[in-house]
Amino acid sequence: MPDSLAPPSGPQSGKVWLVGAGPGDPDLLTLRAARLVGRAGVLVHDGLVDPRILAMAPAGARLVSVAKRASRHTMPQDAINALLIAEARAGREVVRLKGGDPFVFGRGGEELEACRAAGIAVEVVPGISAALGAAAAAQLPLTHRDAASVVSFVAGQCRGLSGQNWAGLAGVGRTLVIYMGVANAAAIAEKLIADGLAPDTPLALVENAARPEMRVLRGALAELDDLVANQRVHAPAVIIIGAVTAREDGAVEELAEMAW
Numbered sequence: 001m002p003d004s005l006a007p008p009s010g011p012q013s014g015k016v017w018l019v020g021a022g023p024g025d026p027d028l029l030t031l032r033a034a035r036l037v038g039r040a041g042v043l044v045h046d047g048l049v050d051p052r053i054l055a056m057a058p059a060g061a062r063l064v065s066v067a068k069r070a071s072r073h074t075m076p077q078d079a080i081n082a083l084l085i086a087e088a089r090a091g092r093e094v095v096r097l098k099g100g101d102p103f104v105f106g107r108g109g110e111e112l113e114a115c116r117a118a119g120i121a122v123e124v125v126p127g128i129s130a131a132l133g134a135a136a137a138a139q140l141p142l143t144h145r146d147a148a149s150v151v152s153f154v155a156g157q158c159r160g161l162s163g164q165n166w167a168g169l170a171g172v173g174r175t176l177v178i179y180m181g182v183a184n185a186a187a188i189a190e191k192l193i194a195d196g197l198a199p200d201t202p203l204a205l206v207e208n209a210a211r212p213e214m215r216v217l218r219g220a221l222a223e224l225d226d227l228v229a230n231q232r233v234h235a236p237a238v239i240i241i242g243a244v245t246a247r248e249d250g251a252v253e254e255l256a257e258m259a260w
């Protein structure tokens, strides 16, 4: 057996799976994720994972919440890494379940590196990231031959926002999806307009995508802050900016009404 296929540590050692749980609806799990959750010994999950998915764990599974949500970190990243490693070293099969995809704003990279550095076997299972889940649920294509051929994902949380260079990511022919942006809506609109984006650029906010309480709200860039405040938009929500959000008005408004 080539070295790369051999277990990195002894036969007693367990394994960590970094698993994407998708945006909410359990039907949007991959078959592999569903299988792993269904046989997990230890399931370490963050605050975004839908309770319906946690309910798929076997009766004897130990569920550990590390509830990572903006500004409500209950466990520092180092402690999460240490927990995964300790559980695997104790011989357990650890399912680390994350909202969306582990490698899109999920800190999956850090956990992967920590496990590898500790010699723990680790595998990554992709999930449907919020941008894709929201686009499908709201029926807003992220690319469209008539509207956009470039799509970008950015993080809109306060820390480091002013240092990020988003120039050219939004505008004609482009779709920009902002994760973690609702708490910072005013600064985001200001930043994009300062970069040269038209204040009337259309956008959509998709809150709780692929969950029963989903809302789809539409507006223009200059109104983003008012929209968030007046409609009391809360995380988790993505902001989708660009011409794709102005197509098929009827369909999108119908969905928004359904969700009210």
Ligand code: SAH
Binding pocket: 023, 024, 048, 098, 099, 100, 101, 102, 103, 104, 105, 106, 128, 129, 130, 131, 134, 178, 179, 180, 181, 206, 207, 208, 209, 210, 211, 235, 236, 237, 238
């Ligand atoms: N790894 C995740 C992203 C984690 S960052 C993924 O790939 O989706 C957390 C941000 O994801 C939230 O602030 C929000 O912007 C977005 N998000 C996650 N789930 C969502 C959902 N169901 N609806 C809308 N946005 C969601």
